[in-house]
Amino acid sequence: MSRHQYAMVMDLNKCLGCQTCTIACKKLWTDRDGTQHMYWNNVETRPGIGYPRQWDQVGGGWKDGQLQPSKQPTLDDYGAPWEFDYEQRLFEGKKKPVMSSPDPISGPNWDEDVGALNGDDNFYFYLPRICNHCTNPACLAACPRQAIYKREEDGIVVLDQERCEGYRYCIAACPYKKIYFNEITGKSEKCIFCYPRLEKGQVNACAAQCPGRLRFVGLLDDPNSAVHKLVHLYKVALPLFPEKGTLPNVFYVPPFNPPKRANYGKSILEDPRLPLEYLLYLFGPEVKTIVVRLEAELKSAQNGTPSELLQLLIGRDAETRYQIRPQLVQIQPRIGGHS
Amino acid sequence: MKTTSIPLLAAAIVLLVSSTFVASVDAQQKLAKTAVPDRTGLSLHASDATASAQTLRNPMAPDWTRIPSQRIALNRTPPLYDTEVPAALEIPYVDVRLARAEGKLIVQMIWRDATQDTAQIATLPGTPTEGRPHKELTEATDRFFDSAAVMHPQHAPAEDVWPSLQMGDPGQPVTIYFWNSARGAARMQAEGRGTTKRTGESFPCQATYLDGAWNLAMELDGIPSGMPLAFAIWNGSQQDRDGRKYFTTWLKLE
Numbered sequence: 001m002s003r004h005q006y007a008m009v010m011d012l013n014k015c016l017g018c019q020t021c022t023i024a025c026k027k028l029w030t031d032r033d034g035t036q037h038m039y040w041n042n043v044e045t046r047p048g049i050g051y052p053r054q055w056d057q058v059g060g061g062w063k064d065g066q067l068q069p070s071k072q073p074t075l076d077d078y079g080a081p082w083e084f085d086y087e088q089r090l091f092e093g094k095k096k097p098v099m100s101s102p103d104p105i106s107g108p109n110w111d112e113d114v115g116a117l118n119g120d121d122n123f124y125f126y127l128p129r130i131c132n133h134c135t136n137p138a139c140l141a142a143c144p145r146q147a148i149y150k151r152e153e154d155g156i157v158v159l160d161q162e163r164c165e166g167y168r169y170c171i172a173a174c175p176y177k178k179i180y181f182n183e184i185t186g187k188s189e190k191c192i193f194c195y196p197r198l199e200k201g202q203v204n205a206c207a208a209q210c211p212g213r214l215r216f217v218g219l220l221d222d223p224n225s226a227v228h229k230l231v232h233l234y235k236v237a238l239p240l241f242p243e244k245g246t247l248p249n250v251f252y253v254p255p256f257n258p259p260k261r262a263n264y265g266k267s268i269l270e271d272p273r274l275p276l277e278y279l280l281y282l283f284g285p286e287v288k289t290i291v292v293r294l295e296a297e298l299k300s301a302q303n304g305t306p307s308e309l310l311q312l313l314i315g316r317d318a319e320t321r322y323q324i325r326p327q328l329v330q331i332q333p334r335i336g337g338h339s
Numbered sequence: 340m341k342t343t344s345i346p347l348l349a350a351a352i353v354l355l356v357s358s359t360f361v362a363s364v365d366a367q368q369k370l371a372k373t374a375v376p377d378r379t380g381l382s383l384h385a386s387d388a389t390a391s392a393q394t395l396r397n398p399m400a401p402d403w404t405r406i407p408s409q410r411i412a413l414n415r416t417p418p419l420y421d422t423e424v425p426a427a428l429e430i431p432y433v434d435v436r437l438a439r440a441e442g443k444l445i446v447q448m449i450w451r452d453a454t455q456d457t458a459q460i461a462t463l464p465g466t467p468t469e470g471r472p473h474k475e476l477t478e479a480t481d482r483f484f485d486s487a488a489v490m491h492p493q494h495a496p497a498e499d500v501w502p503s504l505q506m507g508d509p510g511q512p513v514t515i516y517f518w519n520s521a522r523g524a525a526r527m528q529a530e531g532r533g534t535t536k537r538t539g540e541s542f543p544c545q546a547t548y549l550d551g552a553w554n555l556a557m558e559l560d561g562i563p564s565g566m567p568l569a570f571a572i573w574n575g576s577q578q579d580r581d582g583r584k585y586f587t588t589w590l591k592l593e
Contacts, residue, residue: 037480069422072481142420144533144581165535167581168481169420183460183479186522 004325005135005155006193007220007227008207009237010128011253011313014214017126019043019109021206021215025130028205029192034184037078040191041206043128044109047116047278050127051108052077052177061138061175061244068138070172072181079107116278123274125255127282128214130206131178131191132239132248133157139190142173154219155249156193164188175244203322213315218323220249225323226312227251234309236290238283253313254279256291257298269295382591383409383568385437385444392440395447396543398556403447406436413450413572413585426577429453430585433570437592444559444592446489448570455548456485456575457520483580484521486573487555490514491566491592493528501567501589505532505582516557518544520575524557532582566592 025041037052044050052073060070082104088094115124133150137157140148147163148170150156159170159179164187171179171188179190194204202208207215218225220232230237230253237251255274269276269291279287301307315321388395390402415428429452436447458479492502493512506529507513515527515535524544529535543558562568567589573579 066421069424075478075480078480142422144419145535146533165581169581172422181480183458183477186460 001135002150002152002155004153004222005220005249006133006198007218007231007249007251008130008193008204009216009227009230009251009253011214011216011315012125012127012255013253013257013313014212015043015126015128016212017043017045017109017112018211020209020211021128022108024205024209025191028194030189034182035180035189036081037075038180038182038189039108040178040180040189041128041130042108043126045112045114045124046127046282047124048109048111048114049106051110053079053106053110055177056175056241058177059175060173060177061241061246062136063245067142067173068175070175072168072171073177076105079104079110118273118275121273125274127240127252128206129176129178129240130250131157131193132176132246132250133191133193135247135249136245138173138175138244138246139170139179142169143167144169151195154195154198156195156198157190158192158195159188159190161185161187161189175241175246176248198324199326201324201326203318203324207322213321216315216321219325222323222325226315226321227323229309229312234293234312236294236309236313238286238290240282242284242286252283253294254283254287254290256294382593383411383435383437384593385439385564388438388440388445390438390440392443392445392558395438395440395445396545396556396558398447398449398545398554399547399549400556403436403438403556406438406447408434408436408449410434411570411587411590413570413587416582416584416586419582423583426579426583428585429577430572430574433572433585433587435570439561442561444562446557446559448487448489448555448557448572449552450487450572451552452485452548452574453551454485454574454576455520455553456483457548458482458484460521479521483573483575483578484519485553485575486517486519486579487553488515488517488571489557489559490516490569490571491559491562495563495566503531504569504586504589506535507531516542516544516559518546518555518557520546520548520553562592564592568592 021041022039022043029040030038042051050056058070059068061068080102082100082102084098084100086098089098113124115122133156137150140150145163145165147160148157151158166181166186166188168181168188171181179188181188197204203217207217216226216230218227220227222228231251237253239248239251276288297307297309301310312320386406394400394402410432412432413430415426418425430450433448433450438445458477490513493514496502502508502511502513509530512528512530515529517527518524524541526538526540526542527535528538546553546555569589570587572585
């Protein structure tokens with residue numbers, strides 16, 4: 001158990017699906033050879049196939065204290081990078097339209113805004129995802145080289161590039177498929193929760209750039225942090241697929257009140273545009289309690305009662321959303337394992 | 340570990356595997372006589388070569404045919420992790436030739452492998468990336484590549500007390516000459532399982548895949564007689580990497 005634990009809460013009611021977080025992360029960390037398919041942060045449409053394709057259907061994680069079997073995503077599951085034949089079209093006299101090669105079959109947010117039908121109505125929402133920096137990381141347990149470790153000072157899970165030999169047991173073990181293999185270096189890579197930024201008192205790049213202001217970052221054990229309040233005080237945020245047993249430290253405020261045409265203001269419990277079953281699938285049975293809690297808070301606020309919770313969720317400024325505490329975090333040299 | 344117990348065990352495994360394919364005792368005895376390798380793992384002979392080290396770096400060089408070939412039984416590591424599926428013994432043996440030339444020990448390994456698991460890695464680390472687009476990925480994201488290794492203790496071990504086959508022991512380091520069909524050769528060190536460390540050095544190594552078999556030549560340092568050697572083979576199509584592999588017992592270099 002680490003002494004402190006950085007955590008992130010994402011309010012799914014506010015995500016625009018604009019991918020600004022994705023690009024912020026990509027430009028900062030995965031703009032290198034061998035990282036084309038790496039999205040340490042991605043935003044996927046739900047319901048949907050996700051990224052990599054069907055990651056939520058292939059197992060991994062824990063059950064009864066045992067790592068569960070899974071599989072590694074193939075290049076097709078990520079979507080093979082393709083090029084366009086501009087040269088042939090522009091300089092070599094090709095008459096047909098510009099085409100892509102190879103023929104794209106999948107990619108990040110491949111089924112953007114497709115969603116699913118709920119009765120006659122379509123519904124979807126966006127699910128931004130990063131590494132969950134779990135308290136009980138399956139990836140860490142699966143690595144025979146102790147290349148993955150959880151930082152004692154802040155609970156961030158990192159992958160030592162010196163120790164990694166590219167065995168990829170971690171990729172299979174992670175139920176969220178948030179570790180990627182760099183075939184150029186022959187090593188695996190993952191989200192580092194922007195720890196170099198946090199150590200300088202700056203929030204994660206994905207959070208800093210988010211125009212929807214849906215991300216909250218701080219120490220889960222800091223009672224003054226927004227993440228602590230949303231998870232432990234108001235209890236309105238849940239981890240994704242809690243049954244996987246890894247104890248994620250990224251939490252989500254579920255989409256609880258999407259307006260339905262001609263029926264504005266009714267919750268998913270009264271007249272669901274978004275079927276509760278799908279939220280139960282993603283977040284487990286506790287999500288219903290949270291929806292009830294959020295609905296009650298909303299109605300109370302609409303009746304004129306001030307709501308600190310809703311003000312917090314609105315998160316007007318960075319000071320409200322982020323409580324980065326580099327002074328609490330004593331950076332420790334790595335202990336144990338092999339150098 | 341006693342030097343004699345493991346080779347006997349290896350021979351017993353070969354006999355056991357053989358017995359599953361024959362019906363009668365006679366046939367079993369006949370097959371056992373032919374199927375058991377010429378050497379069951381007690382020792383290996385290195386010949387003084389007339390050809391140059393440079394020549395013998397080519398595993399297909401005709402000069403190799405003058406060196407006696409020694410067939411060594413391969414064993415399969417049992418499943419190491421809860422999530423691991425047991426693997427079949429697709430590669431039952433490796434043929435090894437050892438030649439001494441110009442102070443070097445040159446090893447030729449030939450083994451049958453129905454699938455050639457390798458890839459052209461787009462570019463290797465250290466290549467300048469400035470001014471060119473990112474290299475495209477190959478299909479390597481979820482694939483593993485055929486590999487092989489030769490291991491020996493760094494220091495001459497005491498009689499009958501050889502280091503663990505699992506990458507040596509603390510205080511008894513081993514050197515590992517590792518070849519990967521997609522990534523080339525790397526010299527490693529280890530002092531026990533999970534401690535393998537790259538030295539940053541490479542070594543001369545050439546491989547040819549021909550007619551369903553890998554032909555590999557590695558140029559090792561001049562390892563003295565009496566030193567034990569062990570061999571390992573990873574079959575990419577069987578998802579081999581790490582300790583998931585084929586291995587021999589320690590074999591004493593004569």
